[in-house]
Amino acid sequence: xxxxxxxxxxxxxxxEAIRLRYDYDFKNYARASLKRRxxxxxAKENLEMPYQLIPRIxxxxxxxxxxxxxxxxxxxxxxxxxxxxxxxxxxxxxVLKTYPYFKxxxxxxxxxxxxxxxxxxxxxAGLLDKAKIYATDxxxxxxxxxKAGIYNADNMEKNSEAYLKAGGKKTLNNYYTQQxxxxxxxxxxxKNVTFAYHNLVKDGVFGEMHMVIxxxxxxxxDKDLQNHAFxxxxxxxxxxxxxxxxxxxxxxxxVLKSQYETFSKPNKIYRxxx
Amino acid sequence: MVKxxxxxxxxxxxxxxxxxxxxxxxxxxxxxxxxxxxxxxxAADSDSYLSEHLNLISPLQVKEAQDKEPILPGVAYVAPxxxxxxxxxxxxxxxxxxxxxxxxxxAIDVLFDSAADCYGPRLMGVVLTGNNSDGARGLxxxxxxxGTTVIQDxxxxxxxxxxxAAQAITQIDHTLSLVxxxxxxxxx
Numbered sequence: 321x322x323x324x325x326x327x328x329x330x331x332x333x334x335x336e337a338i339r340l341r342y343d344y345d346f347k348n349y350a351r352a353s354l355k356r357r358x359x360x361x362x363a364k365e366n367l368e369m370p371y372q373l374i375p376r377i378x379x380x381x382x383x384x385x386x387x388x389x390x391x392x393x394x395x396x397x398x399x400x401x402x403x404x405x406x407x408x409x410x411x412x413x414x415v416l417k418t419y420p421y422f423k424x425x426x427x428x429x430x431x432x433x434x435x436x437x438x439x440x441x442x443x444x445a446g447l448l449d450k451a452k453i454y455a456t457d458x459x460x461x462x463x464x465x466x467k468a469g470i471y472n473a474d475n476m477e478k479n480s481e482a483y484l485k486a487g488g489k490k491t492l493n494n495y496y497t498q499q500x501x502x503x504x505x506x507x508x509x510x511k512n513v514t515f516a517y518h519n520l521v522k523d524g525v526f527g528e529m530h531m532v533i534x535x536x537x538x539x540x541x542d543k544d545l546q547n548h549a550f551x552x553x554x555x556x557x558x559x560x561x562x563x564x565x566x567x568x569x570x571x572x573x574x575v576l577k578s579q580y581e582t583f584s585k586p587n588k589i590y591r592x593x594x
Numbered sequence: 595m596v597k598x599x600x601x602x603x604x605x606x607x608x609x610x611x612x613x614x615x616x617x618x619x620x621x622x623x624x625x626x627x628x629x630x631x632x633x634x635x636x637a638a639d640s641d642s643y644l645s646e647h648l649n650l651i652s653p654l655q656v657k658e659a660q661d662k663e664p665i666l667p668g669v670a671y672v673a674p675x676x677x678x679x680x681x682x683x684x685x686x687x688x689x690x691x692x693x694x695x696x697x698x699x700x701a702i703d704v705l706f707d708s709a710a711d712c713y714g715p716r717l718m719g720v721v722l723t724g725n726n727s728d729g730a731r732g733l734x735x736x737x738x739x740x741g742t743t744v745i746q747d748x749x750x751x752x753x754x755x756x757x758x759a760a761q762a763i764t765q766i767d768h769t770l771s772l773v774x775x776x777x778x779x780x781x782x
Contacts, residue, residue: 324711324739350688352680352708357692395691539661539689542682546662568674568689573662 330370331355337374342384344458345521346391348545357390385461392459394430395536397475398492399437401567402485404535407587408438409487412531412562413445421450422530425556427520427549428537429455432466436495437486438533439509444489448512454526456518467515469505473498520549525556532557536566547575554579554592563590600742600782601716602665602681603628604709606702606732608635608724610752612644614772618722619652619670621776626654628782630670631681631709633700635724638676645672661689673700680708696728706732715740718782720775722746724756734764744768744775 331354332347339345346354358370365383367373376383399405416422429435435455442448457463465471476492483492496503518526520537532553538546553563554576563571563580565588571577580590607614611634619630634644642658649656652670659671665685673679677689678700695701706719706729719736721729723746737743743766748754750771760766768778 324714350680350682350690352682352688352711353678353690353692355711356680356690356704356707395693536691539677539691543662543684543686566691568661568677570660570662572660573664 327370331358334358334370334374334377337378338384338387341378343522344388344519348521348542348548349391350540350542353540354391361387361390388459389461392430392457392462394462396430396433397482398433398479399482399486399488400434401535402482402487404564404567404587405437405441405486407584407589408564409441409445411584411589412564413442413447415560415562416447416450416530417445419450419530421452423528424451424453424531424533425526425529425553426453426455427518427532427534427553429457429462429466429515430459431462431471432469432515433471434533434535435466435513435515436469436505436509437483439513440483440488440492440495441486443495443509448509451512453513454529455513455515456526457515458517458519458521460517463515463517467510469510470502471504473501473503476503520552521545525552527556528558529556529561530558531562531564533564535564536569538569539566543573550574550576557592559592559594561592563592564588565590597740598716600718601628602709602713603630603718603720603779604705604736605630605632605720605722606706606724606729606756607632607722608726608728608753608756610723611635612647614722614746614752615644615648616651617772618776619648619654619656621773621780622652622654623780624653625668626780627667628779629665629667630654631659631665631673631679631687631705632670633673633679633702633705633729635698635700635702635726635728636675638699640675642674648672659687659689661687663687673705676700678704680704681712682708683712685712696726698726698728702729703732703735707735710736710739710741713741717741718744718779720744720746721757721760722772723751723753725753726756727759729756730759730763733760737764742767744770744778746775747771
């Protein structure tokens with residue numbers, strides 16, 4: 321056995337220790353990114369080899385929390401990927417309008433910026449009162465930030481620009497109050513939002529969703545875990561429901577390929593066939 | 595020990611890349627059977643023009659990499675803008691939107707590290723024109739894990755900084771012009 325194979329065992333044992341101690345299973349995460357993140361944590365902790373993390377993580381919850389932040393580090397922002405937000409107004413909202421009420425599951429919402437982005441657009445379309453949004457993540461710290469709806473105001477200009485590019489009809493400052501270097505979204509935006517803990521690896525279905533949004537989460541999963549999540553989404557979806565993925569994600573290599581039609585190819589919006 | 599055949603070539607390029615990749619990919623033969631995986635630094639909001647343009651002029655199929663796409667022979671994959679591109683042991687590609695590395699996403703080092711980890715001596719790494727040092731450390735990883743290292747001759751490069759940075763920290767097996775690199779690949 322060569323050194324590289326032994327190094328793989330080290331990572332496997334680390335992940336197994338984490339699973340047994342904290343009930344988080346990273347075994348089916350895309351391995352290349354996972355290893356980068358393990359090595360990033362090693363560097364921050366002044367350690368060299370993955371096995372050195374095992375006793376630290378077993379006995380020190382803080383180190384595990386750091387690992388979890390490392391694993392759920394997210395690039396998210398208001399109206400991330402404006403063409404996507406523009407297209408859901410154009411192609412999905414007209415369908416949602418036909419329901420007396422509808423449910424949306426935003427899986428892997430991280431710190432919630434994109435949930436508020438969606439809520440703003442629903443509000444402008446007169447649909448927010450008919451919506452029930454479930455925004456879930458497996459990082460409780462991220463969920464706390466999402467629930468509070470308070471964000472750093474450093475990038476307001478960029479945020480406003482993205483809002484307009486996404487087809488926002490007013491100005492972004494209608495929706496928040498700013499205080500010094502932070503801003504807080506108005507409570508009307510999240511009154512129909514339930515922020516909840518949910519781990520795509522081990523938790524079950526959410527019922528009867530008309531739209532499932534899961535963007536830039538599945539890229540961190542291997543194919544098996546991706547298929548597991550896709551099946552979870554499918555089982556949570558009403559007939560003719562919409563599945564929205566990140567701009568570089570696809571169902572092409574998944575179990576859903578033949579069961580969903582492409583509704584907007586560039587914006588990765590799929591629709592359940594029946 | 596006999597060195598195993600190269601099966602995958604990873605290429606990193608920055609400023610001057612559109613032209614350099616054009617010359618390189620145009621010169622490869624139709625029957626080319628290795629896989630090529632490319633990171634070209636570019637703006638976060640750029641579209642898929644690069645891969646479409648290269649696909650038109652190259653005998654190979656050139657496409658933007660998709661997540662979990664299998665790596666096939668005779669195909670060149672280009673990292674999409676604003677995502678890191680990584681290689682998985684199963685012979686598939688994966689994307690990540692992790693933080694920038696060397697101030698850039700996609701980063702050449704991220705691709706090179708993950709590919710070296712998967713392919714070891716069956717990997718060739720190529721650093722072309724560019725005005726920074728991304729790819730230098732990754733090329734060293736490729737060499738350390740038994741792979742073959744190639745840089746564009748700094749005199750042939752539109753911007754020599756990137757091949758020079760790679761050369762400064764790694765033993766380079768081949769220093770060649772773009773045409774020379776195309777020939778080297780064709781004879782693999």
